[in-house]
Amino acid sequence: xxxxxxxxxxxxxxLSFSELQARWRSLFGGEPPAYHRRFxxxxxxxxxxxxxxxxxxxxxxxDMDAILDDAGCDKLGRIRRRRNGSSGHRGxxxxxxxxxEWDGNLHEVTVVKGGFEYRGERFSSLSAIARIITGxxxxxxxxxxxxxxxx
Numbered sequence: 138x139x140x141x142x143x144x145x146x147x148x149x150x151x152l153s154f155s156e157l158q159a160r161w162r163s164l165f166g167g168e169p170p171a172y173h174r175r176f177x178x179x180x181x182x183x184x185x186x187x188x189x190x191x192x193x194x195x196x197x198x199x200d201m202d203a204i205l206d207d208a209g210c211d212k213l214g215r216i217r218r219r220r221n222g223s224s225g226h227r228g229x230x231x232x233x234x235x236x237x238e239w240d241g242n243l244h245e246v247t248v249v250k251g252g253f254e255y256r257g258e259r260f261s262s263l264s265a266i267a268r269i270i271t272g273x274x275x276x277x278x279x280x281x282x283x284x285x286x287x288x
Contacts, residue, residue: 142189
């Protein structure tokens, strides 16, 4: 890292919040986000290095987009709304484990692409799994504690 870049990064921690915002405007050409000081310092430090040495390669950016897409997230890492091919319930990431004790037995469900897995079988809904566990019709998300105030 060049002395000039290192010096600029070191000086960021000494700037006031309004000075950081001004620095953001000069480096990004737009208004800074309404985040805390620590975020601005870190992101400005990255931007200084990016300008001095170049950013991520196009293949790295493509890989990152694919990882986010596979996880059901948008380019900012936010969970997308439910769509065809999603986990089966809005907000659940693939790999999430749901645990529920019923009748003295612990039941574990794993969120998989396109639905849920319970005892080695795939299901498209939590309600189908709740019906197998209890023998009666249940709202699956309610059965697994995902509805109401405690969700």
